Amino acid sequence: MPELPEAERARRTLESALGRRIVDVDDRDSYVCRPHPPGEIATALTGHTLATAHRRGKFMWLETEDGPALGLHLGMAGRIVVDPEDSSRWDRFTLGFDDGGRLVLRDKRRLGRAVLNPDFSHVGPDAAEVGRVEFRRRIGAGRAPIKARLLDQRAISGIGNLLADQILWQARVSPKRLTGDLSMSDLDRLRREVRAAVRSAIRKGGAHTGRFIAARGRDGRCPRDGHRLDRDRIGGRTTYWCPACQP
């Protein structure tokens, strides 16, 4: 589920934990906390107070007042829960606070991550923040299918499989078009639809709320013209598009 819109909602949830002092950490899941061995994150964070909550694309991080930062990623099924009523078998990483509250990474699939001092040097600019000129350069270069490029977090960050299909449909661009063949006006239109789709998804509650995404599961027909949707694997991911209005 988690794409940029879910990560932004999670970041807002993280804000409710700011100003609280960490008194214990459950970092025993060494897969979620890789490459840190159990206890390493706990030792580094215990005693420090959470100061700020940030996000770039799908990557989040918390800064402490005078200690290390904590990077968090939701993976494919993760959620952030602050002060949960109960514990769950899917609680993969937990911070305990001096007020008795808790911050939990709850993740059925264990593909989420918790890591100290995350490195974002290979993560592209946030999809909703990137400027027009930089978008043209980062998205328009090379010869990958545009769908694959939109999913490449090193190019721009935050777009996942659902949002990519929604954006391409809104911009009337086929997911198979090669990046190098896109015109400036194609690229500018894509950027506009990236921003529109992200903004709408944050407001409505997630990437699954897009009009095209809702249609793609139901009867497989284009909400614009009723044409039967095509389906294929592009960029390693299942992709739907309308062959009539996304030539």
Place this chain on the structure above:
DNA sequence: AGGTCTGTTCAGCT
């Protein structure tokens, strides 16, 4: 009950 699919990322290969 078993096989297939899944919203992400990463390593490794061509």
Place this chain on the structure above:
DNA sequence: TAGCTGAACAGACC
């Protein structure tokens, strides 16, 4: 190099 493929995980679904 840039662009693919498959692996990592474990639940959902048919």
